[in-house]
Amino acid sequence: MKLGAGAIAALAVLASGAGAQNVVEFNLHRGIPGLHLGTLPQLGRRDTYTQLLINNITGGGYYCEVSVGTPPQPVTMILDTGSSDAWVPSPKADLCTSKALQEKYQDSCGNTYDNTKSSTYKLVERNGFSIQYLDNGTAKGDYITEDFGIAGVTIKSLQMGHVFQTVRGIGILGIGYTANVATRKIYPNIMDQLTSQKIVGVKAYSLYLNDRRSSSGTILFGGIDTNKFVGPLHIVPIMKSFGLNVHTAFEIAFTGLGVTYTNGSSAEINTNLFKATSLPAILDSGSTLSYVPEQLAKPIFRELGAVTDDALTGLTFIDCKHLNDDPRMVIRFSFDGKEIKVPVNEMVLDILGAYQHLLPSSIPYERACMFGIQSTKNFATSQTVEESNFALLGDTFLRSAYVVYSLEHHQIGIAQANLNSTSAAIVELKVGDKALPVVMGVPEPSPTDGGVTTVTVTPKNTAPGSVRFSGGWEALTVLAITSIFTVVGGVVVSL
Incomplete structure (x- = not known):
């Protein structure tokens, strides 16, 4: 669903005293901004029908709008506590350019990130990013570093995947343990960078999704x-x-x-x-x-x-x-x-x-x-x-x-x-x-x-912002028990 100006989330950056680290809060909103569910597929395969049914659970998705690069490029990402990598699709990704793949996976691309338009892009490892999902599809691409904007703050040189092969057209913002990143060479993910760059004080966050009738909730980093x-x-x-x-x-x-x-x-x-x-x-x-x-x-x-x-x-x-x-x-x-x-x-x-x-x-x-x-x-x-x-x-x-x-x-x-x-x-x-x-x-x-x-208690020192959030996607990795189920762009893929 698309959000009007009245639904844009508020950001609160709060400090409890001199020398205190910031606490960053953004509102969460459910829905899939600008995506469609696709046409009714044939029912020849059990997994296709299963995917069709659960494809309608868009109210369970929690998405965020961030920016990547310099100047900032707006990108929609899926907030996921069950994975640890951030990744964004390239405009050259196979799903973004192939009508046949869009029909096959019943999806299309949201906003993409074009590295050629950014002055802060750096390549870390070509073809180094690869995650396998439950349906045996993969998201593959390069590991890069880029400036990453979220809730009015900028994380400098965040390592992430820049994807050229994917079964879904929306990126993932994984906020799990660094030990669960999709590479043997461990690197500092967004949770590490939030603290090391002193955006928040403690590597922790609070999640409040609210009930199924509500369109909003909150995630609070550092508090x-x-x-x-x-x-x-x-x-x-x-x-x-x-x-x-x-x-x-x-x-x-x-x-x-x-x-x-x-x-x-x-x-x-x-x-x-x-x-x-x-x-x-x-x-x-x-x-x-x-x-x-x-x-x-x-x-x-x-x-x-x-x-x-x-x-x-x-x-x-x-x-x-x-x-x-x-x-x-x-x-x-x-x-x-x-x-x-x-x-x-x-x-x-x-x-x-x-x-x-x-x-x-x-x-x-x-x-x-x-x-x-x-x-x-x-x-x-x-x-x-x-x-x-x-x-x-x-x-x-x-x-x-x-x-x-x-x-x-x-x-x-x-x-x-x-x-x-x-x-x-x-x-x-x-x-x-x-x-x-x-x-x-x-x-x-x-x-x-x-x-x-x-x-009702009113927080102090609040400032306006422009983030909106909504659901997640679970990556299949060897180390994580969380790999049993996957949510992909609002879809639980269960074969």
Whole structure:
């Protein structure tokens, strides 16, 4: 979707005192600026139909407009916590110049970056950038350095990919661990450069996506907005990736799952699984849906009457009547004693539109919606990890949570999101702190409120800006468990 002048995001650069590092905040907006979904493909292949269905989950995408080069060239990029490289397409990229490829991949290019028009372009490694994605497509090109403008600040000489071969026409802004970059030769990525160039003080950011009905949220580098969550911020360690002695992905221990109904009754889901194993959950804005092992998915599906199409798509659907569920009917996700409640109606995605008639007859609803939780069974690959060993919690979960990602401390701060909060109370993360601070959000609502209390606190020293954000894309790499699923230009590619 295109944003009018009234929807342009605000930027706040805040300092809490003399000598303090800046905290940089931008608003996030959902949608795909200027892209189209393409024509209806033939249904001869399961993956094509799956891609067609999930191609409509554009409301789960979080995009940003940045600038690259000198003078600045505007480029749209996908914000992704699940990958670590930044890359932009060249106007000479195969997808940008080939009508046949645009038809094949049902996509076209957004704004591109032309290195011949920039005085600050430097080549680092020709043909050195290459990422393979779940559909076996690749993004390939050169590693370069360029000046990178975002939210009114400029990062000098940021290393990124300049892509000439791609299956999608929008670049990616990966904000994950440096250890997960797509090359064996580790280099400082955007998270490193934000701190080394003293744009922010601490290598950490807070993500607030807001609910599915909202067009805006925020990402805050170097700080925590205590008006965007409820109660205390719960701190948990980030787990080291399986078989490695380094952190490559935002994995935390997933310790419980349940459903609570409006009458107060509840059902716990497969508690034996949680007792028997430590289940890592990856918190990834680069996935529009959320995925859990089959042992957890099936009981949730039974509780809510969701049905999986095993014959054609491998996807799970739910009756659209759940869009009107009481928000007190929730799915509960637990992390080492902290519970995040996701209203069931937040997990119901009304995105099928005119394609209802294409659904197989095994889907029993008058109007079907996509369910925001899927089983890993139909999507895990033998080259990565066993499907039972992890969960991937994407935007359908994250919209109900406030998450602080600290690469500095290898910690995640998590709390219930204070939905539709319209102002801020920002705590700066300080250089030298040994851990994330334990801070309080807005007061817990009373049981009779039926919702979340909103407290209005106006931030000081705000300045206007011109950034808008919206979703992500997860790259397939050998080191990252996050490689199981991919969001490409608002599309989850699941074969």
